[in-house]
Amino acid sequence: LARGVTEPDLRGRHVVVSAGGTREPLDPVRFLGNRSSGKQGYALARTAAARGARVTLVAANTTGLPDPAGVDVVPVGTAVQLREAVLKAAADADAVVMAAAVADFRSATYAAGKIKKKDGQDPDPIVLVRNPDILAEISADRARPGQVIVGFAAETDDVLANGRRKLERKGCDLLVVNEVGERKTFGSEENEAVVLGADGTEIPVPYGPKEALAETVWDLVSERLR
Numbered sequence: 001l002a003r004g005v006t007e008p009d010l011r012g013r014h015v016v017v018s019a020g021g022t023r024e025p026l027d028p029v030r031f032l033g034n035r036s037s038g039k040q041g042y043a044l045a046r047t048a049a050a051r052g053a054r055v056t057l058v059a060a061n062t063t064g065l066p067d068p069a070g071v072d073v074v075p076v077g078t079a080v081q082l083r084e085a086v087l088k089a090a091a092d093a094d095a096v097v098m099a100a101a102v103a104d105f106r107s108a109t110y111a112a113g114k115i116k117k118k119d120g121q122d123p124d125p126i127v128l129v130r131n132p133d134i135l136a137e138i139s140a141d142r143a144r145p146g147q148v149i150v151g152f153a154a155e156t157d158d159v160l161a162n163g164r165r166k167l168e169r170k171g172c173d174l175l176v177v178n179e180v181g182e183r184k185t186f187g188s189e190e191n192e193a194v195v196l197g198a199d200g201t202e203i204p205v206p207y208g209p210k211e212a213l214a215e216t217v218w219d220l221v222s223e224r225l226r
């Protein structure tokens with residue numbers, strides 16, 4: 001089925017996209033974080049807006065990326081803040097796409113003052129606790145019947161098998177799986193992926209701009225919303 005590039009097939013829809021990477025503070029000046037640039041999430045937000053959707057972009061530490069025109073941007077820092085913002089926006093959403101890299105763990109403690117070295121002493125270990133799994137939570141407890149939920153996963157090996165297992169564990173409708181390694185994906189303008197569907201489908205997306213992958217994601221979401 002051919003679709004013109006400007007056909008507003010998401011008009012009247014509210015979509016939520018999370019982007020970037022969460023940062024989990026250790027003290028006022030330090031954090032545990034990841035290398036997610038936010039570019040794939042921003043491409044998803046831009047393309048959804050171009051297709052007529054009302055877009056809420058929950059943006060974790062994406063300073064440097066310009067706010068996409070006509071998109072509601074909600075800045076967040078940590079995984080707990082990202083969860084709050086996504087749950088709130090998802091309440092009336094037709095689709096939620098979790099492109100953000102959510103830190104799996106945060107420090108069990110937060111030092112209100114800067115952590116200092118102590119003469120002749122080894123540093124204290126950092127004790128970690130699990131962060132909430134936002135994708136699993138919103139998939140298990142859908143805010144609306146028929147809401148379409150999409151996850152992203154970066155895998156280094158056994159990409160398809162790991163992706164399929166992850167899709168089942170998360171309970172989402174679609175999982176975009178890409179292979180990462182040296183110089184692949186992080187911070188780059190291009191991406192290559194396979195989109196796995198809970199219905200057993202497997203759609204390969206050839207190496208290309210993050211916009212192209214975003215358009216494919218919205219094609220598949222749009223199909224499921226009809």
Ligand code: CTP
Binds near residue numbers: 100102131134154
């Ligand atoms: N995700 C989430 N909440 C978390 C961790 C991940 O919502 N606490 C979402 C991500 O936004 C992404 C998807 O889950 O859309 C897959 O993330 P990934 O890190 O690949 O999954 P994990 O279950 O954390 O598995 P792994 O142990 O491989 O990191």
Ligand code: CA
Binds near residue numbers: 102103104
């Ligand atoms: Ca993870």
